[in-house]
Amino acid sequence: MPQIVEKDVRHIAAIDLGSNSFHMVVAKVVGSDLQLVSRHKQRVRLAAGLDEELNLSHAAMERGLECLAMFSERLQGFETSNVRIAATHTLRRANNAHLFIQRAKEALPFPIEIISGEEEARLIYLGVAHTQVESNSKLVVDIGGGSTEMIIGHEFEPGLLNSKQMGCVSFTEQFFNNGKLSRKNFSKAMLAAEQKLETIASKYRKKGWDIALGSSGTIKAIQEVLIGLGYDDGLITSKRLGKLVDNLCEFDVIDDIELIGLTDDRKPVFAAGVAILCAIFQSLKITQMFFSDGALREGLLYEMEERFARSDIRMRTTENLAKKHLVDIEHAARVKGHAKELLSDVQSDLGIKKKSELFDLLEWAALLHEVGLSISLRGFHRHSFYILQHSTLPGFNREQQLVLATLARFQRKSLKLNELPEFNLYKQSDIVNLIKVLRLAIVVNGQRNDDPLPDLKLSIKDNEWRLTCRDGDWLEQNKLLDADLQEEQLRWESAGWKLTF
Numbered sequence: 001m002p003q004i005v006e007k008d009v010r011h012i013a014a015i016d017l018g019s020n021s022f023h024m025v026v027a028k029v030v031g032s033d034l035q036l037v038s039r040h041k042q043r044v045r046l047a048a049g050l051d052e053e054l055n056l057s058h059a060a061m062e063r064g065l066e067c068l069a070m071f072s073e074r075l076q077g078f079e080t081s082n083v084r085i086a087a088t089h090t091l092r093r094a095n096n097a098h099l100f101i102q103r104a105k106e107a108l109p110f111p112i113e114i115i116s117g118e119e120e121a122r123l124i125y126l127g128v129a130h131t132q133v134e135s136n137s138k139l140v141v142d143i144g145g146g147s148t149e150m151i152i153g154h155e156f157e158p159g160l161l162n163s164k165q166m167g168c169v170s171f172t173e174q175f176f177n178n179g180k181l182s183r184k185n186f187s188k189a190m191l192a193a194e195q196k197l198e199t200i201a202s203k204y205r206k207k208g209w210d211i212a213l214g215s216s217g218t219i220k221a222i223q224e225v226l227i228g229l230g231y232d233d234g235l236i237t238s239k240r241l242g243k244l245v246d247n248l249c250e251f252d253v254i255d256d257i258e259l260i261g262l263t264d265d266r267k268p269v270f271a272a273g274v275a276i277l278c279a280i281f282q283s284l285k286i287t288q289m290f291f292s293d294g295a296l297r298e299g300l301l302y303e304m305e306e307r308f309a310r311s312d313i314r315m316r317t318t319e320n321l322a323k324k325h326l327v328d329i330e331h332a333a334r335v336k337g338h339a340k341e342l343l344s345d346v347q348s349d350l351g352i353k354k355k356s357e358l359f360d361l362l363e364w365a366a367l368l369h370e371v372g373l374s375i376s377l378r379g380f381h382r383h384s385f386y387i388l389q390h391s392t393l394p395g396f397n398r399e400q401q402l403v404l405a406t407l408a409r410f411q412r413k414s415l416k417l418n419e420l421p422e423f424n425l426y427k428q429s430d431i432v433n434l435i436k437v438l439r440l441a442i443v444v445n446g447q448r449n450d451d452p453l454p455d456l457k458l459s460i461k462d463n464e465w466r467l468t469c470r471d472g473d474w475l476e477q478n479k480l481l482d483a484d485l486q487e488e489q490l491r492w493e494s495a496g497w498k499l500t501f
Contacts, residue, residue: 014300017087019047019145042067047169089146113397117163121149123299131294139209143218145169171272193279218273228260313395325374336366339441365407385409415495
């Protein structure tokens, strides 16, 4: 057998910052195989620290930071590109999430992505799909601490996905906050879950599936308790869930629960998780469900592996959104091409690497900068900002969406830089430089015709950006473009930038 040389082995890690627990999984890529090396889990109860004003408490932050410091010990020597950290429901909602992320950088020096509920659902499905025996179609359900994701897909492609704000932590606070276990509390929790599912249940039932799979801690705990009750096959059915509710109601309070297979740390939120799953079974008419080891963190792992080309997913998302909003693809492609060329001219001056994700973000923003025209020509850059910030964009985390939206917002008109949002994953200066490049690419393509542009070069010297052309008479032959460039020059001056051409 040929020996694998260590330099051919790629070590990767994925971390899921959930509402109830933080999870880390470490793997190595050997040849064409991805081998799991270790799993790590810490109960953090982040959602329990979210107050009525949606601010995380100091104590909850400290629990999270302590866990990240522990994870950091395992990730010594890992390259940034080989670690992905995804934050979910609680950090999506927390108004002071940015404070936690800033402090987290000291404990764990890797970027944290806050992902949307839909993106979380997509990644959960990917993790299950890669760790499960293949079937024609599958329903995947994941009940987390603050949200529940439900996905129907075929092979590795999700077809229908949703994320609902109901989780075992949040429902415990709403319906079991007095610690009482009663049929009344269960009924209230199940009814609330069914109401949240009301708008989507018929779509799921109509689409159908061949196999239903549950992932993550809540459904794993339910399976283990059912095995403890004598259902050795671990299969979850509506009848067995009903029996489990009966057993739970035999106890007066949550603290008294004694069930084989139920751990002490899962006990406080177990009843709420059971109620949510009962409602899902009822609403979607599920007959039986199996447990799957795959989840969000495995989805992150498999997407990191280059064979699954994450950029392809985002490019497909970009093209679909452009098509949906009737974008002039030929014009957008010309802007994209020139934006890439101009950034390549100055990337070394700006300290941007050739394979930097900033190139990808610039190109995607160029393709989508005119999506707002589908609403109105007047102020379309602001319409583009809104669409890109609030659309569901599979493959993009929340901050990447904000970058696309920001580039679209500042593509034209006055430069109100005081309106620039703050970023955690990217340097503000890099975003500003992308804005400059995109604006220039849009201006030089302002004629919107098929005539090829001459060879343009962009350079920077002493903070002065200079656009040059080998054809000295070009601007004299393009009076309108000359006027547009002069107008752009004035806008740069008002922002404290310098442009010559």
